[in-house]
Amino acid sequence: MTSSPTRTQVGIVGAGPAGLLLSHLLHLRGISSVVLERRSRAYVEQRVRAGVLEQGTVDTLVAAGVGERLRREGLPHHGIELRYDGRGRRIAFEELVPGRAITVYGQQEVVKDLIAARLEAGGDIRFGVEDVALHDLEGEPYLTFDGGRLDCDVIAGCDGFHGVSRPSVPEGVLTLHEREYPFAWLGVLARVAPSSEELIYSRTERGFALHSMRTPEISRFYLQVPPDATPEEWPDERVWAELRARLETVPGFTLATGEILEKSVTPMRGFVAEPMQYGRLFLAGDAAHIVPPTGAKGLNLAVADVRVLAEALDRFFATGSADLLDGYSRACLGRVWRAQHFSWWMTTLLHTFDSDDAYGRRLQVSHLDYVTSSRAAATTLAENYVGLS
Structure with a gap:
Protein backbone atom coordinates (compact mmCIF):
# COMPACT_ATOMS: atom_id res chain seq x y z
CA MET A 1 0.00 0.00 0.00
CA GLY A 79 50.17 25.38 6.13
CA ILE A 80 51.03 22.15 4.37
CA GLU A 81 54.34 20.47 3.61
CA LEU A 82 55.47 19.44 0.14
CA ARG A 83 58.01 16.64 0.55
CA TYR A 84 60.12 15.56 -2.42
CA ASP A 85 63.69 14.81 -3.48
CA GLY A 86 64.77 14.31 0.15
CA ARG A 87 63.48 17.74 1.21
CA GLY A 88 60.44 19.14 2.96
CA ARG A 89 59.18 22.61 2.11
CA ARG A 90 56.32 24.31 3.96
CA ILE A 91 53.64 26.38 2.20
CA ALA A 92 52.79 28.92 4.92
CA PHE A 93 49.17 30.04 4.59
CA GLU A 94 49.51 32.62 7.37
CA GLU A 95 52.14 34.48 5.35
CA LEU A 96 50.76 33.98 1.86
CA VAL A 97 47.00 34.36 2.48
CA PRO A 98 46.68 36.10 5.87
CA GLY A 99 43.53 35.37 7.85
CA ARG A 100 42.64 32.25 5.88
CA ARG A 179 39.23 12.29 -17.22
CA GLU A 180 40.41 9.00 -15.75
CA TYR A 181 43.79 8.89 -14.02
CA PRO A 182 46.02 5.79 -14.31
CA PHE A 183 46.11 5.15 -10.56
CA ALA A 184 43.94 5.11 -7.44
CA TRP A 185 44.34 6.04 -3.77
CA LEU A 186 44.45 3.49 -0.99
CA GLY A 187 42.95 5.29 2.01
CA VAL A 188 43.95 4.11 5.48
CA LEU A 189 42.42 5.17 8.80
CA ALA A 190 44.59 4.29 11.81
CA ARG A 191 44.40 4.64 15.56
CA VAL A 192 47.69 6.50 15.98
CA ALA A 193 48.55 10.08 16.83
CA PRO A 194 49.64 12.07 13.75
CA SER A 195 53.39 12.17 13.17
CA SER A 196 53.13 15.75 11.91
CA GLU A 197 51.11 18.77 12.95
CA GLU A 198 50.23 19.53 9.33
CA LEU A 199 49.43 17.59 6.17
CA ILE A 200 52.38 16.15 4.25
CA TYR A 201 52.16 15.69 0.48
CA SER A 202 55.06 13.43 -0.49
CA ARG A 203 56.26 12.77 -4.02
CA THR A 204 58.65 9.82 -4.41
CA GLU A 205 59.85 7.55 -7.18
CA ARG A 206 57.72 4.82 -5.57
CA GLY A 207 54.58 6.92 -5.89
CA PHE A 208 52.64 9.55 -3.95
CA ALA A 209 51.74 9.46 -0.26
CA LEU A 210 49.69 11.79 1.93
CA HIS A 211 49.91 12.04 5.71
CA SER A 212 46.73 13.55 7.14
CA MET A 213 44.70 13.28 10.34
CA ARG A 214 41.18 13.30 11.70
CA THR A 215 41.69 13.89 15.43
CA PRO A 216 44.67 14.11 17.80
CA GLU A 217 44.39 10.31 18.16
CA ILE A 218 43.36 9.23 14.63
CA SER A 219 45.49 9.57 11.49
CA ARG A 220 44.49 9.30 7.85
CA PHE A 221 46.93 8.18 5.13
CA TYR A 222 46.75 7.76 1.38
CA LEU A 223 48.98 5.80 -0.99
CA GLN A 224 49.08 5.94 -4.77
CA VAL A 225 48.27 2.42 -5.99
CA PRO A 226 47.36 0.81 -9.34
CA PRO A 227 43.81 1.58 -10.51
CA ASP A 228 42.71 -2.03 -10.05
CA ALA A 229 44.14 -2.41 -6.52
CA THR A 230 42.00 -3.86 -3.73
CA PRO A 231 42.30 -3.41 0.05
CA GLU A 232 42.88 -7.17 0.41
CA GLU A 233 46.14 -6.82 -1.51
CA TRP A 234 47.41 -4.48 1.18
CA PRO A 235 47.83 -6.22 4.55
CA ASP A 236 48.74 -3.97 7.45
CA GLU A 237 52.45 -4.80 7.33
CA ARG A 238 52.65 -3.84 3.66
CA VAL A 239 50.76 -0.59 4.26
CA TRP A 240 53.10 0.57 7.01
CA ALA A 241 56.22 -0.48 5.10
CA GLU A 242 55.15 1.50 2.04
CA LEU A 243 54.09 4.53 4.07
CA ARG A 244 57.47 4.56 5.77
CA ALA A 245 59.25 4.26 2.43
CA ARG A 246 57.33 7.21 0.99
CA LEU A 247 57.18 9.48 4.05
CA GLU A 248 60.45 8.86 5.92
CA THR A 249 62.40 10.63 3.20
CA VAL A 250 63.70 13.62 5.16
CA PRO A 251 66.19 13.55 8.06
CA GLY A 252 64.67 13.25 11.53
CA PHE A 253 61.15 12.18 10.53
CA THR A 254 59.80 8.92 11.93
CA LEU A 255 56.32 7.65 11.09
CA ALA A 256 54.32 6.44 14.10
CA THR A 257 52.24 3.29 13.46
CA GLY A 258 49.21 1.79 15.14
CA GLU A 259 46.04 -0.21 14.67
CA ILE A 260 44.54 0.15 11.18
CA LEU A 261 40.80 0.70 11.44
CA GLU A 262 39.75 0.90 7.81
CA LYS A 263 41.10 0.58 4.26
CA SER A 264 39.43 1.59 1.02
CA VAL A 265 40.43 2.28 -2.59
CA THR A 266 39.27 5.47 -4.31
CA PRO A 267 39.49 5.81 -8.11
CA MET A 268 40.99 9.04 -9.37
CA MET A 346 48.22 19.01 -7.78
CA THR A 347 47.70 15.46 -9.05
CA THR A 348 50.10 15.76 -11.98
CA LEU A 349 52.66 17.54 -9.82
CA LEU A 350 52.90 14.84 -7.15
CA HIS A 351 52.09 11.43 -8.65
CA THR A 352 54.21 8.98 -10.58
CA PHE A 353 52.74 8.46 -14.05
CA ASP A 354 55.31 6.35 -15.90
CA SER A 355 58.28 4.67 -14.25
CA ASP A 356 60.28 5.05 -17.48
CA ASP A 357 59.60 8.74 -17.95
CA ALA A 358 62.75 10.33 -16.55
CA TYR A 359 61.99 13.54 -18.45
CA GLY A 360 58.59 13.89 -16.78
CA ARG A 361 60.07 13.22 -13.34
CA ARG A 362 62.64 15.99 -13.82
CA LEU A 363 59.86 18.37 -14.88
CA GLN A 364 57.96 17.56 -11.68
CA VAL A 365 60.97 18.29 -9.48
CA SER A 366 61.71 21.50 -11.37
CA HIS A 367 58.12 22.67 -10.90
CA LEU A 368 58.16 21.75 -7.21
CA ASP A 369 61.38 23.75 -6.81
CA TYR A 370 59.64 26.71 -8.40
CA VAL A 371 56.50 26.42 -6.26
CA THR A 372 58.51 26.18 -3.04
CA SER A 373 60.95 28.98 -3.87
CA SER A 374 58.74 31.56 -5.59
CA ARG A 375 56.40 33.54 -3.36
CA ALA A 376 54.08 34.16 -6.30
CA ALA A 377 53.84 30.45 -7.14
CA ALA A 378 53.41 29.47 -3.49
CA THR A 379 50.66 32.07 -3.10
CA THR A 380 48.79 30.60 -6.07
CA LEU A 381 48.87 27.19 -4.39
CA ALA A 382 47.90 28.60 -1.00
CA GLU A 383 44.95 30.71 -2.17
CA ASN A 384 43.51 27.81 -4.19
CA TYR A 385 44.03 25.35 -1.34
CA VAL A 386 42.32 27.42 1.36
CA GLY A 387 39.56 28.33 -1.11
CA LEU A 388 38.93 31.24 -3.41
CA SER A 389 36.43 33.87 -2.39
Whole structure:
Protein backbone atom coordinates (compact mmCIF):
# COMPACT_ATOMS: atom_id res chain seq x y z
CA MET A 1 0.00 0.00 0.00
CA THR A 2 1.33 3.47 -0.84
CA SER A 3 0.91 6.46 1.41
CA SER A 4 -1.03 9.53 0.35
CA PRO A 5 0.95 12.04 -1.73
CA THR A 6 2.75 14.69 0.27
CA ARG A 7 3.99 18.07 -0.83
CA THR A 8 6.99 20.27 -0.07
CA GLN A 9 8.67 23.19 -1.78
CA VAL A 10 12.01 21.47 -2.43
CA GLY A 11 12.47 17.72 -2.78
CA ILE A 12 16.10 16.80 -2.04
CA VAL A 13 17.57 13.48 -3.17
CA GLY A 14 20.54 12.46 -1.02
CA ALA A 15 21.47 13.02 2.63
CA GLY A 16 25.13 13.76 2.13
CA PRO A 17 26.67 17.13 3.00
CA ALA A 18 25.13 18.85 -0.05
CA GLY A 19 21.57 17.70 0.53
CA LEU A 20 21.62 18.17 4.29
CA LEU A 21 23.21 21.61 4.16
CA LEU A 22 20.81 22.74 1.46
CA SER A 23 17.87 21.57 3.57
CA HIS A 24 19.22 23.48 6.56
CA LEU A 25 19.92 26.68 4.61
CA LEU A 26 16.40 26.55 3.18
CA HIS A 27 14.96 26.02 6.67
CA LEU A 28 16.73 29.17 7.85
CA ARG A 29 14.96 31.02 5.02
CA GLY A 30 11.55 29.56 5.84
CA ILE A 31 11.49 27.21 2.84
CA SER A 32 10.25 23.65 3.36
CA SER A 33 12.10 20.59 2.11
CA VAL A 34 12.11 16.81 2.39
CA VAL A 35 15.32 14.79 2.11
CA LEU A 36 15.17 11.26 0.68
CA GLU A 37 18.15 8.98 1.34
CA ARG A 38 18.63 5.39 0.17
CA ARG A 39 21.06 4.47 2.96
CA SER A 40 20.42 4.21 6.69
CA ARG A 41 21.24 7.02 9.09
CA ALA A 42 23.98 4.88 10.67
CA TYR A 43 25.58 4.33 7.26
CA VAL A 44 25.72 7.98 6.20
CA GLU A 45 27.00 9.07 9.62
CA GLN A 46 29.87 6.57 9.55
CA ARG A 47 30.87 6.87 5.87
CA VAL A 48 34.49 8.10 5.91
CA ARG A 49 35.19 10.73 3.28
CA ALA A 50 37.11 13.97 2.91
CA GLY A 51 38.25 15.90 5.92
CA VAL A 52 39.75 19.21 4.74
CA LEU A 53 37.40 22.20 4.96
CA GLU A 54 38.18 25.44 3.19
CA GLN A 55 37.86 28.75 4.99
CA GLY A 56 34.60 29.51 3.15
CA THR A 57 33.12 26.14 4.09
CA VAL A 58 33.91 26.69 7.76
CA ASP A 59 32.44 30.19 7.60
CA THR A 60 29.26 28.85 5.96
CA LEU A 61 28.73 26.13 8.57
CA VAL A 62 29.37 28.53 11.45
CA ALA A 63 27.02 31.17 10.00
CA ALA A 64 24.34 28.49 9.56
CA GLY A 65 24.54 27.61 13.26
CA VAL A 66 26.02 24.13 12.77
CA GLY A 67 29.65 24.93 13.54
CA GLU A 68 29.79 24.64 17.32
CA ARG A 69 31.41 21.19 17.40
CA LEU A 70 33.49 22.02 14.34
CA ARG A 71 34.95 25.01 16.18
CA ARG A 72 35.57 22.89 19.27
CA GLU A 73 36.99 19.73 17.70
CA GLY A 74 38.23 20.77 14.25
CA LEU A 75 41.97 21.12 13.70
CA PRO A 76 42.88 24.46 12.05
CA HIS A 77 45.95 24.24 9.81
CA HIS A 78 47.96 27.21 8.60
CA GLY A 79 50.17 25.38 6.13
CA ILE A 80 51.03 22.15 4.37
CA GLU A 81 54.34 20.47 3.61
CA LEU A 82 55.47 19.44 0.14
CA ARG A 83 58.01 16.64 0.55
CA TYR A 84 60.12 15.56 -2.42
CA ASP A 85 63.69 14.81 -3.48
CA GLY A 86 64.77 14.31 0.15
CA ARG A 87 63.48 17.74 1.21
CA GLY A 88 60.44 19.14 2.96
CA ARG A 89 59.18 22.61 2.11
CA ARG A 90 56.32 24.31 3.96
CA ILE A 91 53.64 26.38 2.20
CA ALA A 92 52.79 28.92 4.92
CA PHE A 93 49.17 30.04 4.59
CA GLU A 94 49.51 32.62 7.37
CA GLU A 95 52.14 34.48 5.35
CA LEU A 96 50.76 33.98 1.86
CA VAL A 97 47.00 34.36 2.48
CA PRO A 98 46.68 36.10 5.87
CA GLY A 99 43.53 35.37 7.85
CA ARG A 100 42.64 32.25 5.88
CA ALA A 101 43.32 28.61 6.71
CA ILE A 102 41.90 25.10 6.38
CA THR A 103 40.30 23.01 9.10
CA VAL A 104 40.63 19.24 9.35
CA TYR A 105 37.21 17.86 10.33
CA GLY A 106 35.85 14.64 8.90
CA GLN A 107 32.99 14.76 6.41
CA GLN A 108 31.08 12.25 8.51
CA GLU A 109 31.27 14.71 11.42
CA VAL A 110 29.78 17.44 9.23
CA VAL A 111 27.00 15.02 8.29
CA LYS A 112 26.32 14.17 11.95
CA ASP A 113 26.11 17.86 12.85
CA LEU A 114 23.72 18.61 9.99
CA ILE A 115 21.44 15.64 10.71
CA ALA A 116 21.25 16.63 14.38
CA ALA A 117 20.43 20.24 13.46
CA ARG A 118 17.76 19.26 10.96
CA LEU A 119 16.06 16.79 13.28
CA GLU A 120 16.17 19.24 16.19
CA ALA A 121 14.39 21.77 13.98
CA GLY A 122 11.76 19.24 12.95
CA GLY A 123 13.27 18.57 9.53
CA ASP A 124 11.96 15.73 7.38
CA ILE A 125 14.82 13.33 6.54
CA ARG A 126 13.71 9.91 5.32
CA PHE A 127 16.40 7.22 5.48
CA GLY A 128 16.26 3.80 3.85
CA VAL A 129 14.12 5.03 0.95
CA GLU A 130 14.27 2.69 -2.04
CA ASP A 131 13.41 3.08 -5.73
CA VAL A 132 13.50 6.88 -5.89
CA ALA A 133 12.49 8.21 -9.33
CA LEU A 134 12.17 11.77 -10.68
CA HIS A 135 9.22 12.83 -12.85
CA ASP A 136 7.95 15.76 -14.96
CA LEU A 137 11.12 17.83 -14.54
CA GLU A 138 10.00 20.45 -17.06
CA GLY A 139 6.51 20.79 -15.64
CA GLU A 140 5.26 20.06 -12.14
CA PRO A 141 8.02 17.88 -10.71
CA TYR A 142 7.48 15.08 -8.26
CA LEU A 143 9.38 12.17 -6.74
CA THR A 144 8.19 8.63 -6.30
CA PHE A 145 9.73 6.03 -4.04
CA ASP A 146 8.93 2.73 -2.41
CA GLY A 147 5.78 3.54 -0.50
CA GLY A 148 5.11 7.10 -1.48
CA ARG A 149 5.06 10.16 -3.69
CA LEU A 150 6.42 13.64 -3.01
CA ASP A 151 5.16 16.63 -5.00
CA CYS A 152 7.41 19.68 -5.02
CA ASP A 153 8.20 22.88 -6.87
CA VAL A 154 11.88 22.09 -7.34
CA ILE A 155 14.08 18.99 -7.06
CA ALA A 156 17.69 19.18 -5.88
CA GLY A 157 19.80 16.21 -6.99
CA CYS A 158 22.40 15.78 -4.24
CA ASP A 159 22.75 12.01 -4.51
CA GLY A 160 26.32 11.68 -5.72
CA PHE A 161 28.05 10.42 -8.83
CA HIS A 162 26.16 7.09 -8.86
CA GLY A 163 22.75 8.53 -7.90
CA VAL A 164 19.50 8.62 -9.87
CA SER A 165 19.22 12.39 -10.36
CA ARG A 166 21.67 13.04 -13.18
CA PRO A 167 20.56 9.97 -15.22
CA SER A 168 16.99 11.35 -15.02
CA VAL A 169 17.95 14.13 -17.43
CA PRO A 170 17.06 13.19 -21.02
CA GLU A 171 19.95 11.90 -23.10
CA GLY A 172 21.78 14.59 -25.03
CA VAL A 173 20.90 17.47 -22.72
CA LEU A 174 24.05 17.31 -20.60
CA THR A 175 27.63 17.44 -21.84
CA LEU A 176 29.78 15.11 -19.74
CA HIS A 177 33.48 15.91 -19.40
CA GLU A 178 35.62 13.12 -17.93
CA ARG A 179 39.23 12.29 -17.22
CA GLU A 180 40.41 9.00 -15.75
CA TYR A 181 43.79 8.89 -14.02
CA PRO A 182 46.02 5.79 -14.31
CA PHE A 183 46.11 5.15 -10.56
CA ALA A 184 43.94 5.11 -7.44
CA TRP A 185 44.34 6.04 -3.77
CA LEU A 186 44.45 3.49 -0.99
CA GLY A 187 42.95 5.29 2.01
CA VAL A 188 43.95 4.11 5.48
CA LEU A 189 42.42 5.17 8.80
CA ALA A 190 44.59 4.29 11.81
CA ARG A 191 44.40 4.64 15.56
CA VAL A 192 47.69 6.50 15.98
CA ALA A 193 48.55 10.08 16.83
CA PRO A 194 49.64 12.07 13.75
CA SER A 195 53.39 12.17 13.17
CA SER A 196 53.13 15.75 11.91
CA GLU A 197 51.11 18.77 12.95
CA GLU A 198 50.23 19.53 9.33
CA LEU A 199 49.43 17.59 6.17
CA ILE A 200 52.38 16.15 4.25
CA TYR A 201 52.16 15.69 0.48
CA SER A 202 55.06 13.43 -0.49
CA ARG A 203 56.26 12.77 -4.02
CA THR A 204 58.65 9.82 -4.41
CA GLU A 205 59.85 7.55 -7.18
CA ARG A 206 57.72 4.82 -5.57
CA GLY A 207 54.58 6.92 -5.89
CA PHE A 208 52.64 9.55 -3.95
CA ALA A 209 51.74 9.46 -0.26
CA LEU A 210 49.69 11.79 1.93
CA HIS A 211 49.91 12.04 5.71
CA SER A 212 46.73 13.55 7.14
CA MET A 213 44.70 13.28 10.34
CA ARG A 214 41.18 13.30 11.70
CA THR A 215 41.69 13.89 15.43
CA PRO A 216 44.67 14.11 17.80
CA GLU A 217 44.39 10.31 18.16
CA ILE A 218 43.36 9.23 14.63
CA SER A 219 45.49 9.57 11.49
CA ARG A 220 44.49 9.30 7.85
CA PHE A 221 46.93 8.18 5.13
CA TYR A 222 46.75 7.76 1.38
CA LEU A 223 48.98 5.80 -0.99
CA GLN A 224 49.08 5.94 -4.77
CA VAL A 225 48.27 2.42 -5.99
CA PRO A 226 47.36 0.81 -9.34
CA PRO A 227 43.81 1.58 -10.51
CA ASP A 228 42.71 -2.03 -10.05
CA ALA A 229 44.14 -2.41 -6.52
CA THR A 230 42.00 -3.86 -3.73
CA PRO A 231 42.30 -3.41 0.05
CA GLU A 232 42.88 -7.17 0.41
CA GLU A 233 46.14 -6.82 -1.51
CA TRP A 234 47.41 -4.48 1.18
CA PRO A 235 47.83 -6.22 4.55
CA ASP A 236 48.74 -3.97 7.45
CA GLU A 237 52.45 -4.80 7.33
CA ARG A 238 52.65 -3.84 3.66
CA VAL A 239 50.76 -0.59 4.26
CA TRP A 240 53.10 0.57 7.01
CA ALA A 241 56.22 -0.48 5.10
CA GLU A 242 55.15 1.50 2.04
CA LEU A 243 54.09 4.53 4.07
CA ARG A 244 57.47 4.56 5.77
CA ALA A 245 59.25 4.26 2.43
CA ARG A 246 57.33 7.21 0.99
CA LEU A 247 57.18 9.48 4.05
CA GLU A 248 60.45 8.86 5.92
CA THR A 249 62.40 10.63 3.20
CA VAL A 250 63.70 13.62 5.16
CA PRO A 251 66.19 13.55 8.06
CA GLY A 252 64.67 13.25 11.53
CA PHE A 253 61.15 12.18 10.53
CA THR A 254 59.80 8.92 11.93
CA LEU A 255 56.32 7.65 11.09
CA ALA A 256 54.32 6.44 14.10
CA THR A 257 52.24 3.29 13.46
CA GLY A 258 49.21 1.79 15.14
CA GLU A 259 46.04 -0.21 14.67
CA ILE A 260 44.54 0.15 11.18
CA LEU A 261 40.80 0.70 11.44
CA GLU A 262 39.75 0.90 7.81
CA LYS A 263 41.10 0.58 4.26
CA SER A 264 39.43 1.59 1.02
CA VAL A 265 40.43 2.28 -2.59
CA THR A 266 39.27 5.47 -4.31
CA PRO A 267 39.49 5.81 -8.11
CA MET A 268 40.99 9.04 -9.37
CA ARG A 269 38.82 10.88 -11.87
CA GLY A 270 37.72 14.29 -12.98
CA PHE A 271 34.11 14.75 -14.09
CA VAL A 272 31.83 17.69 -14.88
CA ALA A 273 28.24 17.65 -16.14
CA GLU A 274 27.20 20.81 -17.99
CA PRO A 275 24.78 22.39 -17.38
CA MET A 276 24.08 21.53 -13.75
CA GLN A 277 20.34 21.96 -14.22
CA TYR A 278 17.44 20.83 -16.36
CA GLY A 279 13.93 22.21 -15.98
CA ARG A 280 13.16 22.19 -12.26
CA LEU A 281 16.05 19.81 -11.43
CA PHE A 282 19.26 21.28 -10.00
CA LEU A 283 22.34 19.11 -9.48
CA ALA A 284 24.78 19.81 -6.65
CA GLY A 285 27.97 18.23 -5.34
CA ASP A 286 29.15 14.89 -6.71
CA ALA A 287 25.99 14.49 -8.78
CA ALA A 288 27.36 17.28 -10.98
CA HIS A 289 31.12 17.04 -10.62
CA ILE A 290 33.96 14.90 -9.27
CA VAL A 291 37.54 16.03 -8.65
CA PRO A 292 40.57 13.92 -7.79
CA PRO A 293 41.02 14.27 -4.02
CA THR A 294 44.57 15.65 -4.21
CA GLY A 295 43.33 19.23 -3.97
CA ALA A 296 40.73 18.51 -1.22
CA LYS A 297 37.94 20.20 -3.17
CA GLY A 298 35.03 17.72 -3.38
CA LEU A 299 33.15 18.55 -0.18
CA ASN A 300 34.00 22.23 -0.50
CA LEU A 301 32.56 22.43 -4.01
CA ALA A 302 29.35 20.82 -2.75
CA VAL A 303 29.04 23.50 -0.07
CA ALA A 304 29.68 26.24 -2.62
CA ASP A 305 26.97 24.79 -4.92
CA VAL A 306 24.27 24.75 -2.25
CA ARG A 307 25.15 28.26 -1.08
CA VAL A 308 24.35 29.47 -4.59
CA LEU A 309 21.27 27.26 -4.89
CA ALA A 310 19.84 28.31 -1.52
CA GLU A 311 20.12 31.98 -2.46
CA ALA A 312 18.47 31.34 -5.83
CA LEU A 313 15.62 29.39 -4.26
CA ASP A 314 15.11 32.12 -1.67
CA ARG A 315 14.65 34.66 -4.47
CA PHE A 316 12.35 32.33 -6.37
CA PHE A 317 10.00 31.57 -3.47
CA ALA A 318 10.05 35.11 -2.09
CA THR A 319 9.46 37.00 -5.33
CA GLY A 320 8.58 34.50 -8.04
CA SER A 321 11.67 35.55 -9.99
CA ALA A 322 13.62 32.66 -11.53
CA ASP A 323 16.58 34.77 -12.66
CA LEU A 324 19.02 33.32 -10.12
CA LEU A 325 17.72 29.80 -10.66
CA ASP A 326 18.16 30.20 -14.41
CA GLY A 327 21.75 31.32 -13.79
CA TYR A 328 22.57 28.64 -11.19
CA SER A 329 24.72 26.50 -13.43
CA ARG A 330 26.64 29.46 -14.82
CA ALA A 331 27.24 30.80 -11.32
CA CYS A 332 28.67 27.47 -10.11
CA LEU A 333 30.72 26.28 -13.06
CA GLY A 334 33.41 28.96 -12.84
CA ARG A 335 34.41 27.68 -9.40
CA VAL A 336 33.94 24.07 -10.49
CA TRP A 337 36.38 24.37 -13.37
CA ARG A 338 38.89 26.29 -11.25
CA ALA A 339 38.79 23.44 -8.73
CA GLN A 340 39.12 20.91 -11.55
CA HIS A 341 42.25 22.63 -12.78
CA PHE A 342 43.79 22.96 -9.32
CA SER A 343 43.08 19.31 -8.53
CA TRP A 344 44.54 18.20 -11.88
CA TRP A 345 47.60 20.39 -11.27
CA MET A 346 48.22 19.01 -7.78
CA THR A 347 47.70 15.46 -9.05
CA THR A 348 50.10 15.76 -11.98
CA LEU A 349 52.66 17.54 -9.82
CA LEU A 350 52.90 14.84 -7.15
CA HIS A 351 52.09 11.43 -8.65
CA THR A 352 54.21 8.98 -10.58
CA PHE A 353 52.74 8.46 -14.05
CA ASP A 354 55.31 6.35 -15.90
CA SER A 355 58.28 4.67 -14.25
CA ASP A 356 60.28 5.05 -17.48
CA ASP A 357 59.60 8.74 -17.95
CA ALA A 358 62.75 10.33 -16.55
CA TYR A 359 61.99 13.54 -18.45
CA GLY A 360 58.59 13.89 -16.78
CA ARG A 361 60.07 13.22 -13.34
CA ARG A 362 62.64 15.99 -13.82
CA LEU A 363 59.86 18.37 -14.88
CA GLN A 364 57.96 17.56 -11.68
CA VAL A 365 60.97 18.29 -9.48
CA SER A 366 61.71 21.50 -11.37
CA HIS A 367 58.12 22.67 -10.90
CA LEU A 368 58.16 21.75 -7.21
CA ASP A 369 61.38 23.75 -6.81
CA TYR A 370 59.64 26.71 -8.40
CA VAL A 371 56.50 26.42 -6.26
CA THR A 372 58.51 26.18 -3.04
CA SER A 373 60.95 28.98 -3.87
CA SER A 374 58.74 31.56 -5.59
CA ARG A 375 56.40 33.54 -3.36
CA ALA A 376 54.08 34.16 -6.30
CA ALA A 377 53.84 30.45 -7.14
CA ALA A 378 53.41 29.47 -3.49
CA THR A 379 50.66 32.07 -3.10
CA THR A 380 48.79 30.60 -6.07
CA LEU A 381 48.87 27.19 -4.39
CA ALA A 382 47.90 28.60 -1.00
CA GLU A 383 44.95 30.71 -2.17
CA ASN A 384 43.51 27.81 -4.19
CA TYR A 385 44.03 25.35 -1.34
CA VAL A 386 42.32 27.42 1.36
CA GLY A 387 39.56 28.33 -1.11
CA LEU A 388 38.93 31.24 -3.41
CA SER A 389 36.43 33.87 -2.39
